[in-house]
Amino acid sequence: MTDRFVHHCAVRWSDMDAYGHVNNARFLTLYEEARVAMMFVGAREAGVTSLEEGVIIARHEIDYLKPVDYGDAVRIEMWIEEIRAARFTVAYELFDGDVLASRARTVCAPYNLGQQRPRRLTEAERAFLSAYQ
Template structure:
């Protein structure tokens, strides 16, 4: 299963060319991650920190007044970390593919901690080892290249 976040685009997100600035995409990923991890029914209340981000820009996103979709899913669960994958997209195209390694963290003890059984159970619901989507497959078939930063 994948989590869907409808991310609003803001006027301040765009660069001088009317495109969403590449740096802003990291904030979009953060918003999707918070929406996923900190919900009333499922919560990583003990805390977590980001250990690593990787982002591939596929095409420019032009500023508009409608939200962009961010799909988020879990690709790996280890004893003391997990990896989230993302696609920032519209139904017919992908703008960004990214991943984040997250480490559960005990802020009181100031050290990483292991994933609890409840957290693991929650993460397993969103585990999806498939990468990409039909839109990605079509884009790669046509030889689309990553957009230069």
């Protein structure tokens, strides 16, 4: 079983659409909050701060399985699906209570903001990500 990084996200009133469900575009925001928690908080706790220096998104893919209504929070479980030299894929499952409501994937690339170009993953980053692979 893959170790998963788990993050709880509050569902805000502003996340709702005219039908009373979380708007489809807001799922990206919820996934982003979880991914940032993993790369900033989780990585920092593991002694890795270089991911905070720049990561760009190359691709998002979302499957909507069930509408999510306004409520206290959703649980997002994440793991690393693939690690390559200069990119990695984060996989997610979003739960509304105990019900799986959405699945997603994001392809991320470490990025050197100063040089304005992608860079390779460091060994420390690979070790951190590998713990969730």
